[in-house]
Amino acid sequence: MIEAIISQIRTLWTVFLHSFSRPETVQYPEQMPYLAPRYRGRIILTRDPDGVERCVACNLCAVACPVDCIALQKTEDEDGRWYPEFFRINFSRCIMCGFCEEACPTYAIQLTPDFEMCEYDRQNMVYEKEHLLIDGPGKYPDYSFYRVAGKTIGGKDKGEAENEAPPVDVKSLLP
Amino acid sequence: MRDELFIYVIIFSTLFGTITYAAVLVWFERRLLGFWQDRHGPNRVGPFGIGLAFADILKLLSKEDWVPPFSDKFIFIFAPTTVMIAMLMGFAVVPFAPGIYIADLNIALLFFLGMTSLAVYSVLLGGLASRNKYALLGGLRSAAQMVSYEVFMGLSVMGVVMLSGSFSLVDIVNAQQDLWFVVSQFLGFFVFLIAGIAETHRLPFDLPEAEHELVAGFHTEYSGMKFGMFMLGEYLGVILISSIMTTIFFGGWLGPDFLPPIFWFALKTFILICFFVLLRAAIPRPRYDQLMSLGWKVMLPLTLINLMATGGILLWLETLS
Numbered sequence: 356m357i358e359a360i361i362s363q364i365r366t367l368w369t370v371f372l373h374s375f376s377r378p379e380t381v382q383y384p385e386q387m388p389y390l391a392p393r394y395r396g397r398i399i400l401t402r403d404p405d406g407v408e409r410c411v412a413c414n415l416c417a418v419a420c421p422v423d424c425i426a427l428q429k430t431e432d433e434d435g436r437w438y439p440e441f442f443r444i445n446f447s448r449c450i451m452c453g454f455c456e457e458a459c460p461t462y463a464i465q466l467t468p469d470f471e472m473c474e475y476d477r478q479n480m481v482y483e484k485e486h487l488l489i490d491g492p493g494k495y496p497d498y499s500f501y502r503v504a505g506k507t508i509g510g511k512d513k514g515e516a517e518n519e520a521p522p523v524d525v526k527s528l529l530p
Numbered sequence: 531m532r533d534e535l536f537i538y539v540i541i542f543s544t545l546f547g548t549i550t551y552a553a554v555l556v557w558f559e560r561r562l563l564g565f566w567q568d569r570h571g572p573n574r575v576g577p578f579g580i581g582l583a584f585a586d587i588l589k590l591l592s593k594e595d596w597v598p599p600f601s602d603k604f605i606f607i608f609a610p611t612t613v614m615i616a617m618l619m620g621f622a623v624v625p626f627a628p629g630i631y632i633a634d635l636n637i638a639l640l641f642f643l644g645m646t647s648l649a650v651y652s653v654l655l656g657g658l659a660s661r662n663k664y665a666l667l668g669g670l671r672s673a674a675q676m677v678s679y680e681v682f683m684g685l686s687v688m689g690v691v692m693l694s695g696s697f698s699l700v701d702i703v704n705a706q707q708d709l710w711f712v713v714s715q716f717l718g719f720f721v722f723l724i725a726g727i728a729e730t731h732r733l734p735f736d737l738p739e740a741e742h743e744l745v746a747g748f749h750t751e752y753s754g755m756k757f758g759m760f761m762l763g764e765y766l767g768v769i770l771i772s773s774i775m776t777t778i779f780f781g782g783w784l785g786p787d788f789l790p791p792i793f794w795f796a797l798k799t800f801i802l803i804c805f806f807v808l809l810r811a812a813i814p815r816p817r818y819d820q821l822m823s824l825g826w827k828v829m830l831p832l833t834l835i836n837l838m839a840t841g842g843i844l845l846w847l848e849t850l851s
Binding site for chain 1: 564565566567568569570573808809811812813828
């Protein structure tokens with residue numbers, strides 16, 4: 356009984372000491388909270404260092420998405436590069452889980468530390484490619500998928516990518 | 531000095547002052563809880579967020595005042611008024627400063643105990659008239675709580691009455707010129723504090739409300755201003771208990787001369803109200819059988835021992851002189 360009362364009094368004292376500690380919360384609209392660089396917020400599509408969009412329309416993000424908020428359509432340009440004809444993210448469904456970013460083989464889709472995406476009209480929550488695309492490379496400034504990938508595109512043949520050996524001619528008898 | 535007009539002025543300012551204070555206290559409590567929980571609390575509306583008190587009132591006044599068709603209508607409406615009236619009546623005997631009080635009854639302390647006990651009916655009847663199982667459980671708990679604390683609440687202040695030789699609160703304050711009764715009657719103060727918390731149904735003894743288990747307890751079915759009156763009654767109760775505690779244990783208006791007596795009274799009451807909020811921030815709620823066993827097995831014996839010791843010492847001092 357005495358122990359219980361002492362424990363209660365100690366609780367009171369501990370809580371009282373909190374009058375002298377600073378609030379943990381921030382005054383949000385005036386004072387922005389710190390968001391880590393890897394914070395999972397608004398989704399963007401990045402470009403490679405040459406300024407061409409990274410997305411190769413492989414659909415892995417759309418498959419990985421647990422709420423099916425990503426829709427895209429593959430198309431090709433004259434060089435043979437794949438790119439999305441349209442790329443649409445419905446942010447009213449998106450749960451910012453970051454699975455699309457993990458699934459993306461080309462670092463094209465990335466999540467950013469920005470969460471202020473409120474809209475008065477629900478239709479405005481659907482972002483098209485022009486809303487998603489940014490001009491820079493995002494978190495991976497030097498990475499360019501077509502420069503390291505083995506796929507042939509206009510201006511780059513088999514074996515010409517970085518760290519890639521020329522292809523072996525399997526029909527040749529030479530060692 | 532105490533002509534009729536003066537009394538009317540005091541009555542009006544007490545009514546207006548306490549109700550406003552109670553309304554502001556709703557905001558103040560949330561702000562203070564915020565500080566103790568390391569956050570800011572409501573600070574948006576007006577300076578320091580004080581406008582929230584008025585926003586709350588406006589909201590309560592403009593809400594639909596719904597009387598459930600299955601309820602016992604008369605009692606349902608009657609219950610919330612009881613707590614307000616009883617608590618406001620309690621203020622009639624509080625001496626705020628020398629000369630500034632509504633009535634200096636010679637049974638002021640008993641009057642206060644009676645009024646606060648009447649406030650329990652509000653909770654009981656509200657729970658009963660709602661015809662709602664949660665409300666009924668809340669009312670039931672309130673009844674259980676009442677039978678456990680009312681006894682020692684009354685007895686705990688009897689030591690003070692013995693020392694001052696009067697039930698009049700003005701006399702009790704005047705008897706504390708040399709020493710506050712919180713020193714000589716510490717046990718009585720401790721017991722009265724616990725009883726006071728239980729009386730106002732504040733955390734940690736808000737068993738009738740217990741929003742974690744009983745939705746909102748006795749006022750589950752209440753909305754609009756009827757709910758507001760329960761709320762106001764609760765906060766009025768906090769102010770009333772704090773002012774009575776100030777009066778009978780902390781020397782009322784007594785204090786150094788450089789400030790007016792009413793200021794000392796207000797300051798002490800304010801500190802006690804802050805302590806009530808601190809209790810809410812820190813202490814978890816007991817089960818109601820635990821509260822009952824605490825009341826009957828610990829608090830009542832403590833009070834009786836305190837009474838016996840006080841009486842014995844008084845008699846001993848008498849034989850000495």
